[in-house]
Amino acid sequence: MTAGSERDLTPVERQAWQLLRTMPVGFIAWDADWRCNGVNPAGERSCGRSREELLGRSLWEIFPAVVGTEFETVYRRVARLRKPENIEIYYPEPLCRWLDIHVIGDIEGTGGVVAYFLDVTERHEILERERSITRSLLHASAERDVAARQAATLAEVSLALTSVDTVEALEAVVVGQGLATLGADGGAVVSPDETGNWRITLNAALGERARLTYSAVPYDSPLPSCWTARTGRRVLLPTVASGHAFDPIMADVYADTARLGWAVLPLTVQGEVLGSLAAAWVDEHEPSASELDLLDGFAAQCAQALHRIRATQQERQTAREVRELAEALQLALLTPP
Incomplete structure (x- = not known):
């Protein structure tokens, strides 16, 4: 009607x-x-x-x-x-x-x-809020799953770090397994060499050109990884613009490595800076808080392993010197008057 x-x-x-x-x-x-x-x-x-x-x-x-x-x-x-x-x-x-x-x-x-x-707008708004909460929970669950898998893999890498006994072996584990587990597309470990300059071990993903160019650099090099190794301060260069602002040398780094996002963390033990850990991404990349937590934690593990290796090497060096001195004394005693 x-x-x-x-x-x-x-x-x-x-x-x-x-x-x-x-x-x-x-x-x-x-x-x-x-x-x-x-x-x-x-x-x-x-x-x-x-x-x-x-x-x-x-x-x-x-x-x-x-x-x-x-x-x-x-x-x-x-x-x-x-x-x-x-x-x-x-x-x-x-x-x-x-x-x-x-x-x-x-x-x-x-x-x-x-x-x-x-x-029925109110009903749809309530339904959409419920869906939003569900999506958030699913996303959080997925993130937890990813984080759990990542944590498990990192645990394996950490276990491998406890068994290495040379700097070269440590660098191989870090650049060969650790960086990829952290979600990075490459990176490097920086530590001092015998001359007081820096040795840089880059993973294979960065290419042979980068390895030849940056494997050994002066102590005062403006590279962010060397700066962090000198100062003990973290450097985040998520964009090309931030890299150029840090130092013009980054233009060459971008060209040589084909990596546009960088994060560099110090390797520090008891206030002593032993070197640095660099992580790189193909595209510009702003690390999330959870990523930085993982990077900081991994850098701390690397620093502890490096500290242990150096202490072990120093002990072996001291033992070798003592043994050589003892052998020299024995030879002196056996020499005819």
């Missing part, structure tokens, strides 16, 4: 219209020419239009945003087939609401349609 005017309504029709006016469900009726010929107060509120703005005007004129959408498809299909349909859909500006609409053919047989609709 449509209700554009209450004049000439029978008592039954007037009672029905009174029910439509008081019910919380929105109601709008459209005639065969798609002009509005009935609307209740709930319909006015849901549409954001007054009764005066709606009556006598075309659906497509009042709500141009429905043209070409599922709204129009359903409305026209119900008008043609006279079979009711239900649709739940988001109406964009100016309404910006989710509506649950039940569309039926006009029972007076004029060829129009009648729509009853509820504003």
